[in-house]
Amino acid sequence: MSFEFYTAGWQLFTLPVLAYMLLGTVIGIIIGALPGLTAMMAVSVLVPLTYTLSPTAGIIMLLGVYCGANYGGSISATLVNIPGTPSAVMTTMDGYPLGQKGKAGLAIGTATVASGLGGIFSVVTMAMFAPLIANIALKFTSLEIFAIALFGVTIMGYISPGSVLKGLISGVFGLLIGCIGFDPTTAVPRFTFGEQNLLSGVQFVAAMIGLFGLAEILLASEKIKDLQTRPELFKMQNPLECLKYLRTLWGNLLRSSVIGVIVGAVPGTGGTIAAIVGYAVQKKVSKNPEGMGKGAVEGIAAPEAANNACCGGALTTLLSLGIPGDAVTAILIGAFVLHGLTPGPMLFESNPDLVSAIFIGMFLIQMLIIALGLNFAQYFAKLLLVPRPILNTIILALCVVGTYGVQNSIFDIGTMIVFAVLGYVMAKASIPRAPIVLALILGPVMEENLRRWLSLAEGHVLESLAGAFTTNPIAMAILAITALTLVLPLFQKSGRLNEGMAEHIVGGKK
Amino acid sequence: MSGTRKMLCLVMLLVFAAVVAGCGGGSDKPKYPQGDVTFLIPQGPGGGNDMTVRALIPAMKKELNGNVVPVNKAEARGAVAASDLASAKPDGQKLYFNSQSLLLMPYAGVDVKLEKFQPVAQVVEDTASIIVKADAPWKTLDEFIKYAQANKLKVAHNGNGALWHLSALQLAKAIKADFNYIAYPSGGAQMLTALASGEVDLCVISPSESKALIDSGRLRVLAVMSDTRHAVVPNVPTCKELGLDQTFPVWRGIFTTAGTPKETLALLEKAIKTATESPEFTTLAKNNGFPIKFRGVNEFSAFVKDETEKYKKLMADIKLK
Structure with a gap:
């Protein structure tokens, strides 16, 4: 692609377009930060409203919402241990502990810079290698996923x-x-006990808000006095402090961004899986894996870079193949069609300046996220100054509204409450809650793709697996890494597994 | 004291005025619509059905001289929206939009009382088509059929007993081939990705859904399963032209509750017909590449009956397997 292509979009950046971009990004960050309101919900509600705007303004605004929301989720994850969007689940792991140490500013700053840089990385790769990434995405068949x-x-x-x-x-x-829900291959309902509302499984957002949001409020209400007398939490740190850590994070950011772009580009995955894989890889390669989960900066940077890099990846598949890379881009297709555009490779020929404007817009949106995030992080964090009873009441209301809003279902609110009780009990028994969410996302993906690969093998499973070494080298490499990481700790002198077991026996009551 | 009495008088006067005005309105206004008409969409906002309904509404409002409110009810795979309509008062105040997915719901374990549904009008008629990878060895439908009869090809579908499973089954039966059916429960986009990546050999799906991948030359349509050619791929022959008498219409239409008075149905039919000719709707159809097809109450009711029978037979075939 020529240089002219990259600059052609500039002419479309009129003042109103820039204004809508800013508006979209701000709306996105706010919606992302509010527990229960997700990027998908925001984009789908806004699609019909962009009808009156020009195609450029409408699409850039929606992209702002999409990227902003992906970032905004980290704010509530850090401040109140509630992931604002599903993709911020992993950010609670280290963001919240760091915030509790009185370094909420550092945590939000890191999340901001990591998100922005991850996003910028994804935009640059998208602009330069869109067709290449699209071809890689097509290499990810059932076995790879x-x-x-x-x-x-x-x-x-x-x-x-x-x-x-x-x-x-x-x-x-x-x-x-x-x-729970329909079997992915045979469409037979499983474990639904005749309940229609369970046919498509447990609503994932409802479960997550229950486990983290409502459960957190239950826990907090027990120690109201505690929470009000912790002045060190209110003392805002400078968010720019994160720049000091940046030197140690480059490798992490680059790796996580690459993961994010690839996971985002693969249809049927998305930001949450990108964040999980980014965090997992960071934990494997970290020099200090024990520190992760206790407020490590690297544990915030990895998932945040990955989930924002995911936006660029998902958009790449959309623009170069016409296939949505994740759930939000699936809705974005609607926005394109509404404006008479078919996303896909033909868009590069029919509307090159729009494609160019999308690249430029995505880049500017990431800059905006960094600028807004670093400037306003301290104000976001001031939320902690709001008396906890009031803050919790607001969050409680948002939890209920957000859960209901996913698909206007009262049943989902019930689901949320059940999971909240579960989350409360788990917290009391010091059983971590994040693995449930992780399994809820990855379990169905894993099952569906494994079952599909098995039916593709037509009964010759071993032959197919042997053949996969030549036909699916990516899958086999990932499987080999997985096997190694499972087996290796067993042979290490002070295997983490043993240590964990010991901790379980000794430190059961903490 | 007198102040209170004056107040009371005023209130009574206002109530009286309101009642009188109410009576006057009642006798002048037509019986339908009585207040807002609710338009149920069994999917979330932003999808194909949602956009279609929202494009129909402006003209319907004008025509009915009343307000029409779209309501998205996606929970429980659309079962809630369906039972909402089934249990509504039969006065046409509640409308429901869906494709033939509605007729397939009972087979998918969703409890829906189809006998409570009154077809009002069809607005879209798309078609299934036989789509293969661009570099597939078969250039014509004949070559494909011969190969498929001799080899077990892998066909993608969107879930056991779902729409694109039935279309594939119908094709298999017609050409006497045996396919290996692979489920992609997320639907069209996922099936087409698998086809483009070479994981499966074919999809029997609508050309509109595959527009981007066809335009970019990654996928190729061998034949469309409709009576006429398709706007997205005007150069591709129909199955009939090639001597295979098979059609698989893919339609969307509007339903209301059974027992709605004939006059109301007629009003709705007229309003919807006008709406399908409105610029909002025709532009949407053109952008999406789906063909507009209007069928009125009687025609659509008969059509739905035929389709129900057809699916019953195909579903019996699945059960036998």
């Missing part, structure tokens, strides 16, 4: 500090919950 999901699942046990056993209990329970 199964391998990614399996790799993500293997970190269940290590996902939080403390007992490996408890992590596994939580994760396996999540896998079981993930089995």
